[in-house]
Amino acid sequence: MIDPYELLGVSQDADGQAIKNAYRKRAKTAHPDAGGDVDAFAKLTASYELLSDPLRRKVYDDTGFDPELADSKDLQGLVILETLVNDIILDEREPGSFDPVAAMRRKLTDKIVNARFHILEMERHRARIRNHMDRIGKKPEADVLGRMLKSRCETINEAIAKAETEISNIEKAYGMLDGYSYEVDVVEVKSAAE
Known part of the structure; x- marks a missing residue:
């Protein structure tokens, strides 16, 4: 299971703006057009989408599980x-x-x-x-x-x-x-x- 907080480099109490900033920073080098790996970028994007969705984030925080990251x-x-x-x-x-x-x-x-x-x-x-x-x-x-x-x-x-x-x-x-x-x-x- 991928830890979206670890992948984005943010703490569990990070707000939406901190998550967005961390994603943008990492996406610059992880994007395939910038020489990054396609799979790694997909995981980064999936982590960002999870943490940006309040309901999915709550479920992940409560269970440590998200079907899209497993x-x-x-x-x-x-x-x-x-x-x-x-x-x-x-x-x-x-x-x-x-x-x-x-x-x-x-x-x-x-x-x-x-x-x-x-x-x-x-x-x-x-x-x-x-x-x-x-x-x-x-x-x-x-x-x-x-x-x-x-x-x-x-x-x-x-x-x-x-x-x-x-x-x-x-x-x-x-x-x-x-x-x-x-x-x-x-x-x-x-x-x-x-």
């Missing part, structure tokens, strides 16, 4: 975390009686393990298909079976790539939990002898 992995990570936050909200246990942050980490770890297991299964199927392909004698005119089996391998390759992307997104969500802890109430357990 990369796709950040967005996917946030979507994953959103579902886990809903789980916390719907959990009927008393706050302090369990650690929801640890529960989110466990769920994310389980998702990664399941996705990796799924990849291993798909790789096993793909290897079996390739083995069949190597053993089937090809028909001289049209290799219908060979094309079908090759198509299945390509489909499996696409599914593996999709699962690897999912793992990357889950890892991003997991990383977003770094630095969080949760205070659980200590409950004294009385022994049976008492």
Whole structure:
């Protein structure tokens, strides 16, 4: 996630004029016509637009998030975390009686393990298909079976790539939990002898 304040070189309490001045100053050297990088200039402009819009700026200040400044992995990570936050909200246990942050980490770890297991299964199927392909004698005119089996391998390759992307997104969500802890109430357990 890009920090628009840092990119423009202004403090969080900067007023509209200070933001405008900072943008103009940086735009002189960042603009592609002045030899600047197109992507860097686009980020600078997006930061300026965010901080110039009072509503978007308030949302960013409150959440640290703006969809236009986030990369796709950040967005996917946030979507994953959103579902886990809903789980916390719907959990009927008393706050302090369990650690929801640890529960989110466990769920994310389980998702990664399941996705990796799924990849291993798909790789096993793909290897079996390739083995069949190597053993089937090809028909001289049209290799219908060979094309079908090759198509299945390509489909499996696409599914593996999709699962690897999912793992990357889950890892991003997991990383977003770094630095969080949760205070659980200590409950004294009385022994049976008492």
